[in-house]
Amino acid sequence: MVLLESEQFLTELTRLFQKCQMSGSVFITLKKYDGQTRSIPKKGSVEGFEPADNKCLWRAMDGKRKISTVVSSTEVSKFQMAYSNLLGADMDGLKKRDKKNKSKKAKTPQ
Template identity: 45%
Template sequence: MLIENNETFLSEMTKLFQTNQTKGGSLYITMKRLEPRDHKVKSGSKAKSESQSSSGQSENKCLIRVHNSKKKISTIVSAKDVNKFQLAYANLLKGNLIGLKKRDNKKKSPKSKATQ
């Protein structure tokens, strides 16, 4: 389900985090650059592509998808809204990634294995 409003998307994402914490399960997040499709405009036509700005250049956008086993949501973030969205997204992740376990970074060296 595509959600037009980024704030609504973030609130729905929070709900997905909360349901997965209570029930268990995985939450998958995908971010990718959204490429505008090539629209060939006839020289005499006044119609412009929706993704083109007044200068003729297309605006960069980012597609973000979040899904678990039952629900899928997505949104499109425009280039002008990236900073605002990224701050809110980072705060959301910091607040909801509480169940992660620390990695054990203590690796045994090959010398210590050989001496045992």
């Protein structure tokens, strides 16, 4: 997995969307990141560990390539605005929903 800066992550995410536009999927995950790179052993737990700054870990993968970035709480709003603009621009390849199933359920008498 490649850890990138926020701007580089968004440009690489754009490339992933363009690559998977005709066929394929891009999976994006988001989770809280506390800055630890190793797991805490069960017996000797580290108590009192508080991260100084809340951070988010963003990951994107297309099955072959994985990219990630860490965004601090101070720049989350800026990153999220850029991310939402990117999603709006690249969501043109979605399939339309089939409405036939919904109309059949409404017609069946109870």
